[in-house]
Amino acid sequence: MFSIWPSPIRAALFLALPLVALTACEDQAQQQAGGAPPPPTVTVAEPLVRDVIEEAEYTGRFEAVEFVELRARVSGYLDSINFQPGDVVQAGDLLFVIDQRPFQLDVDRAEADLSQERTALRLAIRERERAEQLVANRNISESVFDERVQTEQASRARIQASQAALRQAQLNLEFTEIRAPVSGRISREQVTVGNLISGGTANATLLTTISSVDPIYFFFDVNEADYLRFARVAANQGDAERTRVTLALADETEFINQGEVDFVEPRFDFETSTVTLRAVLDNPNGTFIPGLFAKVRVPATDEFEAILVPDDVVGTDQTTRFVYVIGEGDVAEARPVITGPLIEGFRVIEEGLRPGERIVINGLQRVRPGAPVTPEPGEIRDVFAESRP
Template identity: 30%
Template sequence: MMSAKLWAPALTACALATSIALVGCSKDPKGAEQAAAAQQMPPTEVGVIAAQPQSVEQTVELTGRTSAYQISEVRPQANGVVLKRLFVEGSYVREGQPLFEIDSSIYRANLDSAKAEVLRAKANLNTLQIKLKRYAQLVGINAVSKQEYDDLVGQVNLAKAEVSAGEASVKNAQINLGYSTVRAPISGQSSRSSFTPGALVTASQAEPLVTIRQLDPIYVDINQSSSELIRLRQQLSKGSIDRSNNTKVRLKLEDGSYYNIQGDLAFSDAGVNPDTGTVTLRAVFANPNHLLLPGMFTNAEIVQGVIPNAFLIPQVAITRTPTGQATLMIVNAKGAVEVRPVETAGVKDTNWIVTKGLQAGDKVIVDGVAKVKPEQQVVAKPYQPQAAQQAGQPAQKPAQEAKPAAKTEAKTEQKATSNT
């Protein structure tokens, strides 16, 4: 009994040592294999582009609406009944084209009366002028007093004034008669009209007979935030961008297509709308086919200026830190990854506009950013977007197919462990 008690601790110690040895033997080969695989793993391949400075147009996309270049609300300047409508509603009318004919009988009668008054005044003047010639001869021989001659001279001048007043009345009557035919003050597209023959109209009435809009050219009113306008002016004052040429505007229509004619920025409003905090910009576009109509919603791309010596870097290459600092990765001369902080000035298409932090010829990592870390040795190859997409799609399939294999290996290891 005493001998069994003495051998029990020794046997327990031997069993524990044997299990530790077995565990150590089972782990050491795996660690060795991993270390060997790490030593034999080739450097990661990344797709890079060579940074090249260029002049980049800085654009901003803003919302806006179209408005007519000129609008004329045609109202009558004469009283009367509409006799005829001389145009087709919605048609294009030219400046001076007759639109409506108003009853002109009263105005024609007034013109005839004014002309008759002129004839009467001219006849009276003619009689006084003949009499004045006779008095001029008689006053020389004192057959007529000087006072009578002067009175006759005054009557002749008064008759001349009456003739002039009569001629002015004729012109006024002719103008009023002309108002009986309502003409287009501008060329443009006519609207519908609610006045038909037989309607009574009055001079300067509130409701227009028809509205005419000039559509070629056409305005586009754009709203820009005051903060964006301040930033642009600060860049102009610093010389960061060049705005020597006229500002061009591209128009994106409601269906997503682009208008095929570029416009020019006409002016910027002098005040900020206190309700919206925006400034109204107005652009002018040629509209020969009348594709643009007043009131259409559009997106306007405005070329605010040209940034010299800027770099266009794909958006996937740039990340931001929690503080908002933009960074990208480059491959330095030693073939190692280097993190570079940069400054951006907006977006152009699918690229960031980088203004500071890069030099010409820097190899910017575009493909494989998530697979590398700073100071890691990599192999740089030219970035090819199509090849990267084609390679990225099938790369996910083996990972999915590898899951059953991984489960099989795990089951095999569990069986082996249980057998052990």
């Protein structure tokens, strides 16, 4: 029979086959001698037991405590603007000046009229005094004397009218200087120098707006059920209008801003099925501005003791939630638990777990229920202790 292998090669293969078989047998024997692989290593720790408060979270908006639209009280041409847009102004600061010349003329005219009426009054007084002597001597009739008295009284009335006209002219002159009625941050000007401004109460020209900065309000709406929970907690605390809340802005992950609820709308809104609450916050740096949205947390329960575990160690098996508990012999058990609310990233365990038991907090993917593990002691970061003052 013809073969492609030379005779020396066939001889070498026949000699190597027993060696390969012997090596395979030795490897199998070593595996049998070594036994099963060691149990997987996992990190374990005891659950936290802390006094906590369940909080409800809402979205709301900031609004200024004081907001003013500046409008002129008198009409005229705008003469000067004495601020920069975005400035923080104080109550009483001069912001706009309307051309004062026409109003100064009105003051001068009113002063002249008053001076004229005072001169007329002095004359009327002298004539009335002479008439008193003449009527006493029966040199003039009683009717003539009455005319002198009436002339004096009319002159006094005209002086009062002139004084009122002078005060009105002076007030209009004062109104040409438009000052800040409140302290706060001023917006941009709505008109420029040289434009005619309409004053008065109807159709008055809007000049600019001022929003107070510190403190600032935060409004948010809660549904009926949450409002009732909040009201009960507030009543238990004994101060329903000073419940403390925490806020987080859009770029913040932690609720680090402190405030207090100072007002609850006394009427339920049937259209939105909500009640409006208002919190007040300090704003010394002006970080919060009106119209800005934020999230707020409000206490929804009284303080209670709870067993807490990191939320990511709680597993789900269809409708059951569980945690891996390490029991005797370091055997892992998938313990069913009843969970409560999520607080600061920790899940409240209402039933199924006892204080002091060891739970798996790292290496969950290597755990098999009923199988042993190699536990390594770990520690759960106590964010509740860190947040205490």
